[in-house]
Amino acid sequence: xxxxxxxxxxxxxxxxxxxxxxxxxxxxxxxxxxxxxxxxxxxxxxxxxxxxxxxxxxxxxxxxxxxxxxxxxxxxxxxxxxxxxxxxxxxxxxxxxxxxxxxxxxxxxxxxxxxxxxxxxxxxxxxxxxxxxxxxxxxxxxxxxxxxxxxxxxxxxxxxxxxxxxxxxxxxxxxxxxxxxxxxxxxxxxxxxxxxxxxxxxxxxxxxxxxxxxxxxxxxxxxxxxxxxxxxxxxxxxxxxxxxxxxxxxxxxxxxxxxxxxxxx
Amino acid sequence: xxxxxxxxxxxxxxxxxxxxxxxxxxxxxxxxxxxxxxxxxxxxxxxxxxxxxxxxxxxxxxxxxxxxxxxxxxxxxxxxxxxxxxxxxxxxxxxxxxxxxxxxxxxxxxxxxxxxxxxxxxxxxxxxxxxxxxxxxxxxxxxxxxxxxxxxxxxxxxxxxxxxxxxxxxxxxxxxxxxxxxxxxxxxxxxxxxxxxxxxxxxxxxxxxxxxxxxxxxxxxxxxxxxxxxxxxxxxxxxxxxxxxxxxxxxxxxxxxxxxxxxxxxxxxxxxxxxxxxxxxxxxxxxxxxxxxxxxxxxxxxxxxxxxxxxxxxxxxxxxxxxxxxxxxxxxxxxxxxxxx
Numbered sequence: 064x065x066x067x068x069x070x071x072x073x074x075x076x077x078x079x080x081x082x083x084x085x086x087x088x089x090x091x092x093x094x095x096x097x098x099x100x101x102x103x104x105x106x107x108x109x110x111x112x113x114x115x116x117x118x119x120x121x122x123x124x125x126x127x128x129x130x131x132x133x134x135x136x137x138x139x140x141x142x143x144x145x146x147x148x149x150x151x152x153x154x155x156x157x158x159x160x161x162x163x164x165x166x167x168x169x170x171x172x173x174x175x176x177x178x179x180x181x182x183x184x185x186x187x188x189x190x191x192x193x194x195x196x197x198x199x200x201x202x203x204x205x206x207x208x209x210x211x212x213x214x215x216x217x218x219x220x221x222x223x224x225x226x227x228x229x230x231x232x233x234x235x236x237x238x239x240x241x242x243x244x245x246x247x248x249x250x251x252x253x254x255x256x257x258x259x260x261x262x263x264x265x266x267x268x269x270x271x272x273x274x275x276x277x278x279x280x281x282x283x284x285x286x287x288x289x290x291x292x293x294x295x296x297x298x299x300x301x302x303x304x305x306x307x308x309x310x311x312x313x314x315x316x317x318x319x320x321x322x323x324x325x326x327x328x
Numbered sequence: 329x330x331x332x333x334x335x336x337x338x339x340x341x342x343x344x345x346x347x348x349x350x351x352x353x354x355x356x357x358x359x360x361x362x363x364x365x366x367x368x369x370x371x372x373x374x375x376x377x378x379x380x381x382x383x384x385x386x387x388x389x390x391x392x393x394x395x396x397x398x399x400x401x402x403x404x405x406x407x408x409x410x411x412x413x414x415x416x417x418x419x420x421x422x423x424x425x426x427x428x429x430x431x432x433x434x435x436x437x438x439x440x441x442x443x444x445x446x447x448x449x450x451x452x453x454x455x456x457x458x459x460x461x462x463x464x465x466x467x468x469x470x471x472x473x474x475x476x477x478x479x480x481x482x483x484x485x486x487x488x489x490x491x492x493x494x495x496x497x498x499x500x501x502x503x504x505x506x507x508x509x510x511x512x513x514x515x516x517x518x519x520x521x522x523x524x525x526x527x528x529x530x531x532x533x534x535x536x537x538x539x540x541x542x543x544x545x546x547x548x549x550x551x552x553x554x555x556x557x558x559x560x561x562x563x564x565x566x567x568x569x570x571x572x573x574x575x576x577x578x579x580x581x582x583x584x585x586x587x588x589x590x591x592x593x594x595x596x597x598x599x600x601x602x603x604x605x606x607x608x609x610x611x612x613x614x615x616x617x618x619x620x621x622x623x624x625x626x627x628x629x630x631x632x633x634x635x636x637x638x639x640x641x642x643x644x645x646x647x648x649x650x651x652x653x654x655x656x657x658x659x660x661x662x663x664x665x666x667x668x669x
């Protein structure tokens with residue numbers, strides 16, 4: 064394992080206008096792991112991702128990227144190290160999967176450079192990894208929601224960054240496609256090179272796929288650790304306001320967190 | 329939607345069509361010169377000297393300007409549709425047409441009352457056009473940024489104001505009304521080599537620059553957050569592309585006045601045949617723009633009218649701006665119906 068962590072937040076505060084969303088956040092990503100960020104609506108989950116990639120500049124505190132202050136990076140330098148997939152990405156009608164994925168090379172080619180052999184290879188392997196080689200010439204708007212989401216992940220992969228930040232990648236997908244996308248993410252991580260952060264609403268997925276769960280509430284980290292240590296009945300009550308049952312899946316050994324209704328205690 | 333091979337085929341076909349239209353255009357006029365004699369006059373120094381004079385001295389400038397203006401308007405519209413995130417955007421929304429025309433009207437309307445306005449006019453129009461574009465940009469930017477929707481709304485408002493100023497100035501003076509009218513409608517009538525030498529360097533810089541913006545345009549076409557995540561500074565990129573669109577349109581309006589519709593139609597036609605990738609849309613929009621303009625000018629030249637101006641004794645061809653929409657609209661409607669569900 065590398066001794067320099069891909070991203071580290073140190074006492075980071077960030078917000079929009081006068082509203083502060085994150086207050087003094089400390090968070091250190093481990094290379095080659097999947098971290099799930101969970102929390103109620105408006106807790107600041109997406110803002111954590113935006114601060115990590117400097118899509119939103121920290122008001123105070125420091126974000127370290129590969130051990131260096133992120134403020135010292137150019138925008139394209141950041142994009143070569145960190146890929147971000149926002150919550151609801153959109154592409155113009157008629158754009159094909161390949162054309163979208165080729166955009167992932169922008170941080171490398173810039174405005175006027177040419178796609179070299181390396182770039183072509185990166186695009187092809189992103190298409191292959193996401194199982195989209197057969198769809199490459201199809202317009203995005205003709206694909207299913209799951210295929211479209213995979214195309215956006217392929218764009219992020221073509222960037223060639225080792226850190227992937229995905230903001231609610233499963234939100235608009237049916238349950239089978241949710242698994243499909245998360246399995247894809249897990250397989251990317253399996254090699255140990257890729258570090259992934261997932262913002263998730265579904266705690267079942269968080270428990271199933273993440274090595275580590277970070278719970279954010281009102282702009283602060285209220286719990287952080289292995290899923291089994293973090294997702295407790297008590298936490299479900301205090302943070303999400305629901306009563307829940309926690310089981311262990313006898314087959315996977317993974318835990319299952321089942322919310323059963325609003326907390327009435 | 330289109331593979332690389334069929335894109336090359338499209339470009340080749342469009343290029344050949346442009347050559348055919350160009351030759352027909354050189355042949356058409358008061359005296360019809362058939363294509364074989366036009367080609368002879370072009371390539372053979374020993375061809376009929378009358379043909380050579382007509383082709384080279386009288387008709388070539390107009391044909392070249394038609395080519396350049398069509399290219400610039402098509403490309404300008406394509407860039408603007410990206411910046412404004414709207415397929416209804418057209419070069420006039422940069423503010424350069426209304427700006428250029430207001431300048432022309434002030435100038436020709438005798439506010440400065442020069443005896444020989446002809447030579448200076450293009451420069452006056454150019455300055456007015458650029459001023460109009462800068463005005464739209466200034467009014468629409470807020471904390472250094474431009475938002476696509478705010479940009480469209482501001483452009484419409486600025487255009488309306490400049491348009492009413494033009495109307496007021498025109499009402500105050502009827503001097504050279506016919507001349508002003510041809511700027512309002514857009515015309516290539518009576519253009520000479522001097523006009524080419526003015527437009528050519530402009531186009532030679534602006535067209536390649538516009539085509540080189542394809543990659544930035546592609547990033548601007550996806551949502552803002554994804555675009556920024558790829559490392560493109562969105563606001564400077566939008567301002568730059570708007571500037572390019574304005575410079576291209578200003579070049580066109582300086583030469584020909586405000587020819588409508590071609591800058592709306594060419595990019596939409598390009599998208600209908602080649603999909604969304606700006607690396608294809610931009611060059612195709614430029615080529616389709618030049619085809620449309622040459623075709624429309626051919627038609628315009630075939631009809632002549634006696635202008636309702638007391639000073640005018642002869643019949644002149646229709647201004648190209650007057651036939652552009654009538655000619656282009658059916659094709660555009662066909663393409664759009666085919667490419668949308």
